[in-house]
Amino acid sequence: MTQAIANNDLELIQPLANPRALTDEQFMSLPEDGNRYEYVDGELVIVANSGVEHGYLALTLGYFLTGFVRTHRLGVTCDSSTAFKMKTGNKRSPDLAFIAKERLQGLKRLPKGFFDGAPDLAVEIISPNNTFEEIHNKLVEYFENRTRLVWVILPDEECVLVYHKPKPSKLLQLEDSLDGEDVIPNFNLPLAELFQELSF
Numbered sequence: 001m002t003q004a005i006a007n008n009d010l011e012l013i014q015p016l017a018n019p020r021a022l023t024d025e026q027f028m029s030l031p032e033d034g035n036r037y038e039y040v041d042g043e044l045v046i047v048a049n050s051g052v053e054h055g056y057l058a059l060t061l062g063y064f065l066t067g068f069v070r071t072h073r074l075g076v077t078c079d080s081s082t083a084f085k086m087k088t089g090n091k092r093s094p095d096l097a098f099i100a101k102e103r104l105q106g107l108k109r110l111p112k113g114f115f116d117g118a119p120d121l122a123v124e125i126i127s128p129n130n131t132f133e134e135i136h137n138k139l140v141e142y143f144e145n146r147t148r149l150v151w152v153i154l155p156d157e158e159c160v161l162v163y164h165k166p167k168p169s170k171l172l173q174l175e176d177s178l179d180g181e182d183v184i185p186n187f188n189l190p191l192a193e194l195f196q197e198l199s200f
Contacts, residue, residue: 024114027083027091036081040090040137047080047093053155054125058095060194061123061153061178065098068180068187075101076110078119085114086145092138096123098184103146118145121183125153140166149183158195 022044030037036047050058058080066077077098083091097119104110122142124135139150143165150163160172172178172191180187 024085036093038083038091038093040092041088050125050127054095054127057125057153057155057194058123061189062096064189064193065096065184065187069098069184072186073101074184075099075104075120078115083114084118084145085116086118086141088141090141092118092141094119094122094138094142095125097121100183118142118147120147121149121151121180122147123151123153126155136166139163149181151178153194155195158191160191 027037027044030044036049038045038047062077062079069075069077075098077096079097080093080095082097083093084097085091091114098121099115100120103117103120118141122138124138126135135152139152142150143163148164152161152163152168154161158174160176160178161168162170162172174191174195176191178187178189178191178194
């Protein structure tokens, strides 16, 4: 769910000769105003806050994914506050991301700024106001920047679209499982575990 920021709002960030041409440093220095931002095609874009279901799904999948990745020392996972720098200069933030250890060789600490390129696995959870064009454009850019696998989660339908390129490869339903394939080998999570009803 996104909304382009009006030009006069950019004046609150820092006066620029071209108010839409933000440098990496200016993007990282945006005020902590409760909003999350992406930078797309020269425009600063607000990524709106999500509902409870969206946040729950992201955290639940992140819990299983992070536990598996850490246990098997496969790389690192990142949440939706992480910005990935595309070849175009765009800054994209998936709802959940995995970066394989092969792309982190030689590092003792993770970068404090952007990660160059897209994650190996990107997860997008569909919100009510997301558009097909918006999600498609993200996926195209992910795959142009080294992403190998994308899961698009559709909460209302309780299903997941799996992508190895910008067109979906398969549809997973409630009786199926998420498979990390060769990106996160041996990771497997039944969708019923992700979409289970509340029981207290």
